[in-house]
Structure formats: structure tokens, C-alpha cells
Amino acid sequence: MRYVKLICLTLLGIALQxxxxxxxxxxxxxxxxxxxxxxxxxxxxxxxxxxxxxxxxGLMLDALLAGSIGPYALLYTAVAILAGGFHNRMEGGFTAILKAAGVSVLCYFLRQVFTLVVAYFSGVGVPMARVFTQAVLPGTLYHAAVSLAWFTIFWFKKMRTHKKHTWQATRFYGRKRG
Structure with a gap:
């Protein structure tokens, strides 16, 4: 059942993206x-x-969107490793939403900055300051708003299915500890 959920989430993410x-x-x-x-x-x-x-x-998105194999697969693998370091640290109530959205926004911001630096060093002639203020920052803020909504939906779903229905006893993410 767990792998079916993972496959469905992966396909959902690809379809949405x-x-x-x-x-x-x-x-x-x-x-x-x-x-x-x-x-x-x-x-x-x-x-x-x-x-x-x-x-x-990432490989599927490379085939669908990029036309070359590698960039998205590398990006999302790196995001998974970075975000996986926060696994089992996402307990609590509403602050778990803020933590999860913060991790997502940090990954998005680092992705945008990395893309900007690669464009600069590849000789594209990108005005770094203008792109940063007109694309990276607004995109990060927009992603932050969507992240808050995304993780709030999953938090309320977790609250609804939790047995005790209490704010203090609800665990937003992570496995139960022995």
C-alpha cells in the first residue's frame, strides 16, 4: 500500500507540474x-x-519538458536528499506546516539561484540583479504561498484521520517512535 501511495504521489506531481x-x-x-x-x-x-x-x-519530467535527460532528475534527487535530512523533525501542530513549507521554499530558492548562476557562467549574458529581483524573489514568494496551502491541506488531512483528534497529540509528518 505504501508503494502505491508513492507511485500515485509521483504521478500526481508530474501531472501537476x-x-x-x-x-x-x-x-x-x-x-x-x-x-x-x-x-x-x-x-x-x-x-x-x-x-x-x-x-x-525527474527523468519523466526531463522527457516531457526538458528534451534532454538529466537536469530535472539531478535537481529532484538533490532536493530529496536535502529535504530528507528534515525527516523525523516535522512533529507538532501548526508549526509543522511552517517547517515543511520552509523546507520547500528553501529548496525552491536554491534551485532558482543555481539556475541563475549556471546561466551566468554559461555566458548567456543575464543581468543577475534584475533577474534576481524580477524572477527569483517573486517566484520564491509565489512558491511560498502555494507551499503553505499544499502542506496545510495535508496537515488537515492528517488531523482528520488521526485517532485522537487533538492538536497536541497529532503528528504531522514522520513515523511513530517506539
Missing amino acids: AMLFPQLQISGAQPDAFLLVTVFIALQYGWFEAVVCGAVG
Whole structure:
């Protein structure tokens, strides 16, 4: 059952990233749906499952969007490793939402900065300051808003299915400890 959920989440992330989220652009800024899914898997199940899903989903996105194999697979594998370091640290109430969204926003921001640096050193002639203020920062803020909504939905789903229905006893992410 666990692997079925992981496969469904991976396919959901790919579908959202390839079909829905390009329609949600605001001034060229677009949140990253598959990054949200990869971070969620890393926080919920651990880094290993997230690396597998991130690499496979990244390869699928490479085939769908990039036209070359490698960039998305490498990106989402790195995101899974980074976010997987926060696994088992996402307990608590509403602060878990903020922590999860913070991890997602950090990964998105690092991805944007990495893309900007690669463009600069490849000789594209990108005005770094302008791109940073007009693309990276607005995109990161937009992704932050979507991340808060995304992780709030999963938090309320977790609250609804939790047996005790108490704010203090609810664990947002992570496995139960012995």
C-alpha cells in the first residue's frame, strides 16, 4: 500500500507540474509542483523513498519538458536528499506546516539561484540583479504561498484521520517512535 501511495504521489506531481502549474503563472513566476511532492515524500517517508521518486519523476519530467535527460532528475534527487535530512523533525501542530513549507521554499530558492548562476557562467549574458529581483524573489514568494496551502491541506488531512483528534497529540509528518 505504501508503494502505491508513492507511485500515485509521483504521478500526481508530474501531472501537476506538466499540465496544471504552467497555467498558474503570474508574471512569469510559477511554483514547482513536483518539488512540493518530493519534499512531502521526503518528510513523510524519508530520504530513500524521496530519492527514488525524485529521480524517476525527474527523468519523466526531463522527457516531457526538458528534451534532454538529466537536469530535472539531478535537481529532484538533490532536493530529496536535502529535504530528507528534515525527516523525523516535522512533529507538532501548526508549526509543522511552517517547517515543511520552509523546507520547500528553501529548496525552491536554491534551485532558482543555481539556475541563475549556471546561466551566468554559461555566458548567456543575464543581468543577475534584475533577474534576481524580477524572477527569483517573486517566484520564491509565489512558491511560498502555494507551499503553505499544499502542506496545510495535508496537515488537515492528517488531523482528520488521526485517532485522537487533538492538536497536541497529532503528528504531522514522520513515523511513530517506539
